[in-house]
Amino acid sequence: MAKIAMLGSGFIGRFYADSLIGQRSRDTIVSIYSRREESAKKFAVDYNCSHWTTNMEEAINHPDVDMVCISLPNNLHEAAVMACCKAKKAVMCTKPLGRNAEEAKRMMEAVEKAGIFNGYLEDLCYTPKFLKALKSVQEGALGRILWAKSRETHPGPHSEWFWDKEQAGGGCILDLGCHCVEIARNFIGKDIKPVEVMCWADTQVKPIDAEDHAIGLVKYENGAIGQFEVSWTFRGGLDLRDEVMGSEGTIWLNSFLRTGFDMFTTGKGADYVAEKAESNTGWLFPVGDELNELGYNHMFADMFNAVEAGKAPRETFYDGYVVNAVLDAAYRSAKSKLWEPVKLDIWRGKEGLAKEKTLTDYNEQYYLIKEEMTHFGTAKLILKDKKTGQIIEKVV
């Protein structure tokens, strides 16, 4: 049973708390730290916490606490992690780990030096759909993964600090791209090195210094391509979609706007619909169980199982660091308009991979390019001569 200190009582702190103590869980939040006394007290009442404080170290050092959950604005992650290292308490940190790879690397090195458990709270790599899709990919159902694309777009975040480049560390590339990059990394293979990034970014709508819309391509060493599409200017709710394309198959996931629950209402009795929904009348797309659909339940189960087994969880600070390094390259590329290298001082995966050759033999003379049954009943083969390179068509 985990005894948790929650740092931050805002949007994600409450989502996490609902998941942590929901469904008759054995885990408890024993201390809550919030910046303002009234928020800390309210959270303590709502989630039955015996201790609340406006002093972060006091929550971390509370004698009943054995695990800390960081749900603070991005610029406060590092200080919170360092305090956990000092107190030698297990730590889980929300995304993005750092505002940049430098911060993330310091955090990763500190937790590893302190020898404490570290979990990276990347919920979208734990949604039920994602976990099942990943299993199919890992079992080879899609063959060699060629392209993994992830989109997170919505009409913009809910608190002021997100919109301040200094506190947030960036705009939608960092805030939403961190999810997309880690989703694609999982599908392509976490041991495959991301090598280069090309990114377009702009501030199309909002009066802010950071970007509110971006599209990026992440090249992996084995020839696979990751793609992220992120926006704080998208209208219509929270759009979470992934696409994976392999040499043997394809997966499309729609995690939020189309979950199989469509509803129409004139607005009578209108209520909360789903995260970032822009309307509560007309045709709506509610979500049955947001905590589960967004991966929080599976994520915390993995974290606590890992702590108990003395193992690393699926997502660690190292993963958070790699994601930050990819996003740093995206920011550099958006400025330079060039492919920018991903700078990874620490890399623990495979090295020196090249694009896999996957030529399919038809017979001694030919490679098979493709076979197709036409609408007029002819089965055709497209073949390539191995020696001459000539491409021919054969009706079978």
Ligand SMILES: NC(=O)c1ccc[n+]([C@@H]2O[C@H](COP(=O)([O-])OP(=O)(O)OC[C@H]3O[C@@H](n4cnc5c(N)ncnc54)[C@H](O)[C@@H]3O)[C@@H](O)[C@H]2O)c1
């Ligand atoms: N799906 C996800 O994984 C997800 C979703 C939303 C936010 N997040 C992350 O969670 C973290 C917190 O985001 P949030 O949406 O809960 O923000 P929020 O503004 O709703 O809450 C932040 C909380 O931090 C505390 N705080 C302490 N010092 C503060 C300060 N100086 N300024 C502002 N708040 C201070 C406050 O208690 C506040 O309630 C961010 O790192 C964000 O990227 C993750």
